[in-house]
Amino acid sequence: MAWAGPGLSSRGRAGWGLVALALLPVAFLAIFFAWPVVAIIGLGFGEGAVLRTLGTGEVWRIAGFTVGQALASTALALLAGLPVAFLLARCRLPGLGVVRTLVLVPFVLPTVVVGLAFRVLLPDAQVGAIVLANAFFNVAVVARTVGGLWAHLDRRAEDAARSLGASRWRAFTSVQLPALLPAISSAAAVVFLFCSTSFGVVLILGGARYRTLETEIYLRTTELLDLPGAAAMSLLQLAAVLAALAAGAAGRRRRETALRLRSRTETARRPAGGEWWVLAAAFGVLTLLLTPIVALLGRSVSTADGWGLAGYRALLTRGADGTLQVSGLDAALNSLRTAGDATVLAMIVGTLASVVLVGLRRGAIARPVAETLDAALMLPLGVSAVTVGFGYLVTLHALPGDLRTSPLLVPFAQALVVTPLIVRIVLPVLRSVDERLRQAAATLGAGPVRVWREVDLALAWRAFLAAAGFGYVVALGEFGATSFLARPEAPTLPVAVAELLARPGELNNQLAYAVCALLMLLTAAVVTVVDRLRTPGLGEF
Amino acid sequence: MLETFGLTVRYGSLTAVAGVDLRLPDGEVLALLGPSGCGKSTLLRAVAGLEPGGAGRVCWDGADLAKAPVHRRGFGLVFQDGQLFPHRDVAGNIAFGLRMAGVRPTERASRVDELLELVGLSGHGDRKVTELSGGEQQRVALARALAPHPRLLLLDEPLTALDRTLRDQLAVELAELLRKTGSTAIVVTHDHDEAFTLADRIAIMREGRIVQTGSPEDVWRAPADEWVARFLGCTVILPATVAGGAARCAVGEVPTDAPPGGAWVGLRPAALRAAPDGPVRGRVAGRVHRRDRVRLTVRLDEPAGEVDTVDAVSGIAGAPRAGDAVRLRLDPDGAAVLTTYR
Numbered sequence: 023m024a025w026a027g028p029g030l031s032s033r034g035r036a037g038w039g040l041v042a043l044a045l046l047p048v049a050f051l052a053i054f055f056a057w058p059v060v061a062i063i064g065l066g067f068g069e070g071a072v073l074r075t076l077g078t079g080e081v082w083r084i085a086g087f088t089v090g091q092a093l094a095s096t097a098l099a100l101l102a103g104l105p106v107a108f109l110l111a112r113c114r115l116p117g118l119g120v121v122r123t124l125v126l127v128p129f130v131l132p133t134v135v136v137g138l139a140f141r142v143l144l145p146d147a148q149v150g151a152i153v154l155a156n157a158f159f160n161v162a163v164v165a166r167t168v169g170g171l172w173a174h175l176d177r178r179a180e181d182a183a184r185s186l187g188a189s190r191w192r193a194f195t196s197v198q199l200p201a202l203l204p205a206i207s208s209a210a211a212v213v214f215l216f217c218s219t220s221f222g223v224v225l226i227l228g229g230a231r232y233r234t235l236e237t238e239i240y241l242r243t244t245e246l247l248d249l250p251g252a253a254a255m256s257l258l259q260l261a262a263v264l265a266a267l268a269a270g271a272a273g274r275r276r277r278e279t280a281l282r283l284r285s286r287t288e289t290a291r292r293p294a295g296g297e298w299w300v301l302a303a304a305f306g307v308l309t310l311l312l313t314p315i316v317a318l319l320g321r322s323v324s325t326a327d328g329w330g331l332a333g334y335r336a337l338l339t340r341g342a343d344g345t346l347q348v349s350g351l352d353a354a355l356n357s358l359r360t361a362g363d364a365t366v367l368a369m370i371v372g373t374l375a376s377v378v379l380v381g382l383r384r385g386a387i388a389r390p391v392a393e394t395l396d397a398a399l400m401l402p403l404g405v406s407a408v409t410v411g412f413g414y415l416v417t418l419h420a421l422p423g424d425l426r427t428s429p430l431l432v433p434f435a436q437a438l439v440v441t442p443l444i445v446r447i448v449l450p451v452l453r454s455v456d457e458r459l460r461q462a463a464a465t466l467g468a469g470p471v472r473v474w475r476e477v478d479l480a481l482a483w484r485a486f487l488a489a490a491g492f493g494y495v496v497a498l499g500e501f502g503a504t505s506f507l508a509r510p511e512a513p514t515l516p517v518a519v520a521e522l523l524a525r526p527g528e529l530n531n532q533l534a535y536a537v538c539a540l541l542m543l544l545t546a547a548v549v550t551v552v553d554r555l556r557t558p559g560l561g562e563f
Numbered sequence: 564m565l566e567t568f569g570l571t572v573r574y575g576s577l578t579a580v581a582g583v584d585l586r587l588p589d590g591e592v593l594a595l596l597g598p599s600g601c602g603k604s605t606l607l608r609a610v611a612g613l614e615p616g617g618a619g620r621v622c623w624d625g626a627d628l629a630k631a632p633v634h635r636r637g638f639g640l641v642f643q644d645g646q647l648f649p650h651r652d653v654a655g656n657i658a659f660g661l662r663m664a665g666v667r668p669t670e671r672a673s674r675v676d677e678l679l680e681l682v683g684l685s686g687h688g689d690r691k692v693t694e695l696s697g698g699e700q701q702r703v704a705l706a707r708a709l710a711p712h713p714r715l716l717l718l719d720e721p722l723t724a725l726d727r728t729l730r731d732q733l734a735v736e737l738a739e740l741l742r743k744t745g746s747t748a749i750v751v752t753h754d755h756d757e758a759f760t761l762a763d764r765i766a767i768m769r770e771g772r773i774v775q776t777g778s779p780e781d782v783w784r785a786p787a788d789e790w791v792a793r794f795l796g797c798t799v800i801l802p803a804t805v806a807g808g809a810a811r812c813a814v815g816e817v818p819t820d821a822p823p824g825g826a827w828v829g830l831r832p833a834a835l836r837a838a839p840d841g842p843v844r845g846r847v848a849g850r851v852h853r854r855d856r857v858r859l860t861v862r863l864d865e866p867a868g869e870v871d872t873v874d875a876v877s878g879i880a881g882a883p884r885a886g887d888a889v890r891l892r893l894d895p896d897g898a899a900v901l902t903t904y905r
Contacts, residue, residue: 456646458642459646459648461613461633461640462640462646463648463659463663464633464634465639465717466660466707466708467634467635467637467660467664468634468659469634472634472663476659480650481649481650
């Protein structure tokens with residue numbers, strides 16, 4: 023067999039290849055994230071709005087409420103999530119796969135849907151409903167992040183503690199808890215972030231009385247037309263988000279270095295003794311998670327005069343007195359199409375970014391670069407979608423072709439929200455591929471692209487499919503940025519729901535409930551299918 | 564023919580491979596032998612093109628490979644733990660390199676069968692690689708590397724992950740197989756037995772440098788210095804004088820080609836055997852059972868210079884006990900002669 027002569031330097035080519043691959047994700051982040059956000063910051067500083075706005079007591083009251091409700095929600099999510107994490111990680115019981123998937127459903131439900139579900143459940147308790155709804159979303163984050171680590175902790179340390187005379191509880195507090203703390207703090211930081219930037223839930227449940235920074239930015243922009251004031255509040259929020267992200271990153275770093283992990287099959291056991299109480303708590307939490315879902319489904323088929331499908335029939339209309347500019351069905355089709363476009367975009371960007379991140383970690387030079395890019399990719403997850411949507415309105419007119427009126431604007435915004443999620447799902451799987459497998463393929467004659475196809479893609483295709491599925495449902499439910507950007511003649515379903523709720527009328531309510539029920543079923547179906555595709559034990563959510 | 568000139572690999576401030584010059588004629592099997600962390604695997608990876616930060620030159624038949632990427636070098640690589648593709652069956656793994664080279668399916672299939680037979684796994688083509696034992700996995704890894712007729716085979720601790728008995732058996736098979744296929748190969752190992760079983764020539768590495776190369780017999784009988792002697796099992800080193808084709812030391816004589824003059828004799832435990840009529844007298848200070856013999860620690864009645872305690876071996880039946888008087892005889896096969904100490 024003849025071997026080819028020298029080509030380009032392997033080192034130089036691999037390096038430049040990565041740079042070329044990085045261009046698209048970096049450009050995407052720069053244009054559709056950094057630029058709008060920086061523009062908002064500029065707007066805030068530009069007219070002295072920061073000082074003026076931050077000087078008012080109202081802002082601090084709102085900021086206080088934002089942090090307060092986020093802290094309460096985070097505490098509640100931790101409290102509810104830890105027993106579930108234990109259940110998922112440590113117990114060997116039939117049907118756990120279903121539970122694992124079930125826990126994930128609330129996390130990807132559209133915020134509008136959850137807001138409405140809690141309004142059905144608790145029509146009067148506004149603050150309580152906000153806290154409960156935010157916690158409802160994030161139980162999954164705690165359960166899966168902490169459970170993910172817990173399942174792989176070497177159980178022999180705990181056994182050693184027990185053999186040295188520690189009670190089950192003592193062994194937990196002195197051995198497991200310290201090992202879990204990085205995951206718990208990392209999950210807490212993420213949950214706090216989600217809760218403090220939560221938009222749809224607060225908008226629907228808080229009404230005009232209970233406002234967070236996120237809803238206030240929205241109100242000031244769309245209702246009061248106080249752009250500088252909104253920018254100033256975005257700035258305040260951005261600062262808080264960066265702090266929370268840094269805390270989370272610190273937690274993650276500790277987790278990555280410190281532990282020797284085992285496979286779940288080695289650590290799961292049948293529960294014993296007091297562990298049954300923890301399990302009871304976990305199943306209690308699961309029941310509570312189901313309650314709003316069931317309540318909403320029930321409400322969607324109950325009308326003023328008994329059970330009925332009036333709301334679902336109304337899908338073909340535009341609501342009472344033409345509240346919507348299009349029919350519910352058209353909004354649904356538009357939603358599906360938009361989410362599809364957003365998913366394709368996000369998959370391209372997320373895949374390229376993951377490839378670059380895996381490649382950079384391989385090179386000795388590039389660790390700090392990789393870590394920075396990694397963090398930058400996570401930023402859109404934390405920065406409020408409302409800020410981003412607002413930023414688009416301020417900046418994108420400068421691009422050729424005026425994107426602001428283009429049907430691609432919403433997909434771009436949604437893709438930005440979805441991309442970090444895709445990276446979080448795909449990247450850990452790609453990182454878990456032993457570098458030497460790629461090297462083995464290379465020594466057998468596979469070039470870089472061929473190695474990617476034959477090794478990375480062949481081993482991670484399930485993760486890619488799962489990422490696309492999750493990305494799709496999240497894009498489908500995206501509300502914060504979309505509510506800013508969707509044109510009235512082309513609303514997505516969540517936007518339509520918000521519009522319906524803003525106008526009184528039983529038919530409008532009924533239609534909103536029907537739309538939410540459909541969104542929920544669709545989301546649950548996709549999550550159920552997709553979660554089966556995940557590589558067990560990998561990925562963060 | 565493979566040649567390296569001043570091959571150097573640094574990780575930050577650590578120099579893993581420090582200016583190695585190597586020459587490997589076609590058809591020769593070279594063992595890179597050294598303790599863990601000496602840079603031998605890094606050297607192998609640099610030859611394969613997997614250490615992009617390296618300096619120096621790697622040449623094949625005189626042509627510099629600096630610009631040939633890994634997948635164009637035609638060097639097969641076998642990892643310590645196989646690194647088989649988990650998503651492909653045994654045949655799929657072996658056929659991988661053939662597919663990359665664009666070999667037609669029918670030809671591929673017959674070449675895969677040929678290799679399966681070569682490594683003793685005929686009929687295992689459709690097995691999942693995750694169901695194979697460690698030894699079978701390594702056979703598949705070897706077949707996979709050999710399939711596209713690599714011009715050089717690189718084996719990185721190919722048997723280390725296996726248990727002892729299997730390792731010994733596979734080492735013999737691998738040695739036969741390398742000869743049968745006429746392979747040019749570099750085997751990295753920290754195991755003496757493996758190196759001596761497999762190699763035509765042995766290169767001993769220490770801290771990134773090659774400190775000695777030679778035939779297995781040369782390296783065994785004439786280590787380059789004290790470090791190599793101790794690495795190759797000598798526990799006691801005694802001063803000696805070479806005269807008339809033998810090195811004479813306090814415990815006896817060892818035949819040698821070394822020129823007359825001062826020298827040292829290195830003693831492995833097996834160099835001194837308990838014998839009723841042995842000339843060296845001592846008393847047993849400790850004994851340990853090994854598989855096929857007893858190892859003794861013997862305090863000499865007459866210390867040889869600074870050395871008053873030596874290791875020795877005895878048959879299992881009638882082995883002396885701690886405290887017994889014992890007589891020892893020098894067996895030259897277990898000894899080495901050094902002409903330089905450092």
